[in-house]
Amino acid sequence: MSRILLIEDDHAVRVGLATALGRYGHDVVATATGEEGLRRHAQDAAELVVLDLMLPGIDGFEVCRRIRAAGTVPIVMLTARGDDIDVVSGLEAGADDYVVKPVEPRVVDARIRAVLRRAAPAAPGRTSAWGDLVIDRAAMTVTRAGRPVAMTPTELRLLLELSASPGQVLSRQQLLRTVWEHSYLGDSRLVDNGVQRLRAKIETDPSSPVYIQTVRGFGYRFGPV
Template identity: 60%
Template sequence: MPRVVLVEDDPSVRDGVEMGLLRRGHDVLATATGEAGLEAVDTFRPDLLLLDLMLPGMDGVEVCRRVRARGQLPIIMLTARGDDVDIVVGLDAGADDYVVKPARTEVIEARIRAVLRGVEAPAGVRHLVEHHGGLAVDRAGHTVVRAGEPVALAPSELKLLLFLSAEPGRVFSRQDLLEEVWDHSYHSDVRLVDACVRRLRVKIEDRPDTPRYIQTQRGFGYRFGPL
């Protein structure tokens, strides 16, 4: 089972989530502050970070930025408000998904499985590098190279790029992408998609404001170019 670092300052929420995940076989290290969470990421070597958005001192957004600057550890943010602008800030900082509190353990575990799904290269698939202009995508090795330089992508960014680039030119709605990339139900938050697209464009586009690869089909969704 995945190793999880949990950062949550509310003792009742922290204890409840920790106990629920432990009962389901997860190895969990729970902390109460952003500073302790960063230290736990370094020492515990988790498979995933479950991070409260509102923390005393260093908040969850700053923790997310720092973790993402170090590497591509999957991050799920916890928030008490489902319509807060801070969610968008957290997603832009690099979170792969979020869960609104209070949430049942089975909901949190389902989000963990969805975020981690597809991180490992599928067995038996040959390494065949696809070239799209200056972008090289190794679908089996899950690596991306732009202009000869490796591109570090968070799990959600990589899965979005792999999904869109598998069918260049085809337009997918945001709801399509939520279902296929995030494994969310139809009535979910399209902010996940838009934030991930913004982050991905910064990493792979020469000019993110006039994207060549992740193109917007106004009124419909997104497609992969160049066409």
């Protein structure tokens, strides 16, 4: 059973989604405001946060930024629109995935389980080092210049996927399928934002990346040039 913090101001949506997720086997704490959600998360950190973006008071974008600044708990955001500006802003604030309302609870449950699977141990592997970047695939840890690099499950899974085949170009569609487990492969925003956040953590100069290179029109390649 996973502990889920649901932050949603719409009463009907909050109650309906909390009830359904409980039936799917999750232990759900539901709150109506960003302030209350932050307080409950500080008291008893959830394993995953389902967060509505359009909240009264502190909005979902700010809640997302504060939760992300405090740790690496996965965040699935709920947005009432599929507009690029909302989705991109939410991803830039630190969300790992998103769903557009109205949405069936089974879809939210599927996204929750997909995100949580990213935190599961990777297949047996090896410790690999590229310069001062060290990836321990068995321990699921990353260090840079001898210091641990804190990563969300999505960021770590993306790095593990890219670094599994150094020099090989992986398309955005491949990464969406293997990292995010998305059946709809048209949303490259998840991949591009994930790479952007990953570069900010492992690159000396994210604007001139050494470890993760963009292959224009196709995808990304891992390996120092």
